[in-house]
Amino acid sequence: MFAIALGMSTVEKITVAISASIFIIAFTWVSIKGDLRKLANELIEDNENNQDN
Numbered sequence: 001m002f003a004i005a006l007g008m009s010t011v012e013k014i015t016v017a018i019s020a021s022i023f024i025i026a027f028t029w030v031s032i033k034g035d036l037r038k039l040a041n042e043l044i045e046d047n048e049n050n051q052d053n
Contacts, residue, residue: 008016
């Protein structure tokens with residue numbers, strides 16, 4: 001959207017769109033990976049606590 005507002009050429013618009021998409025995908029992946037790691041650690045901890053009892 002910024003590319004259109006700034007009057008960029010088609011190639012520049014595509015480049016901006018691809019860059020933004022890669023950034024969003026990477027940020028989402030890192031967020032999901034961190035959440036999964038947190039959940040996995042909690043499950044491991046719970047499993048260890050259950051075996052002790």
